[in-house]
Amino acid sequence: MNIKNTRVKHIIAASLCIFSATSSANIVKVDQVLGQLNPIEQRIEQTIERAQRLPLPVPVPQVSIDELKAQISEPISSLPNVLNININSQNTAFVEVELENSFRAIERQWLLMANSQQLNTLQQQNVTIVSVKNYNALNMSLVRFNVPQGVNSKSELLKALNLDESAILDRNHIYQAQTGEPTAKVTPNNSIAPYCTQSVKIGMIDSAINTKHSAFEGTNITTQSFLPQGLSSPNLHGTAIAGLITGKGAKLSPLLGSAKLYSAEVFYRQSEYAQGATLFAIVEALNWLVSNKIPVINMSLTGPNNAVLEASITAAIKQNVLIVAAAGNQGPASQPLYPGAYKSVIAVSAIDATNQIYRWSNKGGYIDFAALGVNVVTSQGNGKFGRESGTSMAAPHVSAALSCLLLKHGNNKTKALNELTSLAVDLGEQGKDTTFGYGAIYPPKNAL
Incomplete structure (x- = not known):
């Protein structure tokens, strides 16, 4: 780049002329002004030459404040090999x-x-x-x-x-468990009505529950651990899931008005942020829940396709059981995650209060329904109430609805599933789609 050309000189000169005219009312000839440009030209050229020798800066991706907040809120859950x-x-x-x-x-x-x-x-x-x-x-x-x-x-x-x-x-x-981080602010959440008020049995395969939490006072919860002797289960995830299903309090209303909850503990602590469950423990949990004749089992967990997992779930479903699973929090580009991706399992994605899909929710042809799972109020393992996000938080809505519909239809799975599909509010593309499935499931104005 070189500013020593007539056009650039005259532009600068004209600017100086205008400045002179407006500041002192003296008309300066262009030739006189051009004579003053040499030192300025030299300084500008030296600056440009130095700048051209510098390496080009690396482009910085443009990220919105909302995206930054979401990234910061996601737990650091990477684990060693x-x-x-x-x-x-x-x-x-x-x-x-x-x-x-x-x-x-x-x-x-x-x-x-x-x-x-x-x-x-x-x-x-x-x-x-x-x-x-x-x-x-x-x-x-x-x-x-x-x-x-x-x-x-x-x-x-x-x-x-x-x-x-x-x-x-x-x-x-x-x-792995499928949930995000809680936020600090908690507000009352009394607008949700239960799916039904009758006594229903429901099971969950998850972590331990803090049963001493005030949300569970007067509730009916039976727990059983399937971890190796001496290994304890953390109570963070399980307390949040149980809180949605049956928890009560000023800041929390249950999805089921009177539930008999059977909780199988399979998760152990991998790190401060991550919880894992072995397939062996999951199979044992399934057997225990089926032996207790639990009609609906909530599995807010995901992982790989596995022949033994599929066979175990198939065996449970043959005993007239419905299994509901979180779709996964790996994002729309993720590969299918299991057990949700099995055809016999009901997979649930998460939406927020404005019916927008949760940004980390999995997508795919295996998605059956969507439900509220973003920033929802529930009980926490520390004895407090807070907000949680993830497809884990959405799955209990569908599990609760099916528990009530099975009771209504005399444990007829086909009738219960047909009515659930008819209750779904179609979102996104018309008909069943890869984001919302058949649509969103909401607590009814009047109990089912």
């Missing part, structure tokens, strides 16, 4: 490792739904059998075993165990 889950300073319950696609599993541990012949074959192999359990309510037997170092794929293991592809074999995967 290898994580020891300790009972105490001397004893480790198990070791979890990161696999492909950022999913996690117990190190070298696999599960096999085995018949007697397969169990005999397994016992003759170079594996360490951890447990063999029969689950009568699910009509299945499950073998948990550890494999030698270096056996990393299902195909390798099937070949080593002399099993064909029909064998229901998979890793002992880890599944």
Whole structure:
């Protein structure tokens, strides 16, 4: 760039002339002004040359204040590739490792739904059998075993165990809770009416519940832990889910007016922000809930597709059970997450009070319904009330509605699901879509 051209000089000169005329009323000739430009030209050229030698700045992405707030509010939940889950300073319950696609599993541990012949074959192999359990309510037997170092794929293991592809074999995967961070401000939330006031049974597979919370005074909650002996479950996530279903107080009204809640504790603490549940614990929880004849089970958790998980859920559904799951909080570009992505499971995405989709809510053809799950008031593990967000918070709406509809229709699942679909408020594209499913489910003005 060079300012030594006639056009630029005359522009600057004209500017100086105007300045002179307005400031002193003396008309200055252009030639006289041009003579004054040389020192100015030199300084400008030197500045430009220095600037051109500097490296170009890296473009800074334009992020809105709302986006920054949302990013800051998301918990830092990254975990190390290898994580020891300790009972105490001397004893480790198990070791979890990161696999492909950022999913996690117990190190070298696999599960096999085995018949007697397969169990005999397994016992003759170079594996360490951890447990063999029969689950009568699910009509299945499950073998948990550890494999030698270096056996990393299902195909390798099937070949080593002399099993064909029909064998229901998979890793002992880890599944995660699906919730965001609470906000500080809490306001009364008395506008929500219960889906019904009759006594209904409902189950949840989650973390522990702080049953001493004032929200649960006078409620009917039965809990059972499925964690290894000595390992305790945190009560953050479970308290929030239970609070939505049956919690009561000045700042909280329940989705079910009179629920008998059965809570299966499967989550353990991975970090300050993250909670994990082994597939083995989830299977045990399913068996317990089915054995107690729970008609609707809420699973506000997600993880990878798994042959044993699918078989267990199929077995539960055959016992006339409905399973509702969070769609996931990995965002609209996420791969499908399970169990919500199974066709037999009812997957729920989250919306806010203005019917806008939660920015981290998963999308896909497996989404069945949407429900309020953004900045909702509920009980917290610390004994207080607060606001939570996530598809975890949306799923209990659908679980509560189905519990009431099953009671209304004499436990007829088809009639209950048909009426739920008719109650859904269509949002987004007309008909079932990948964001809202059949539509949003809201608490009724009059109980179902």
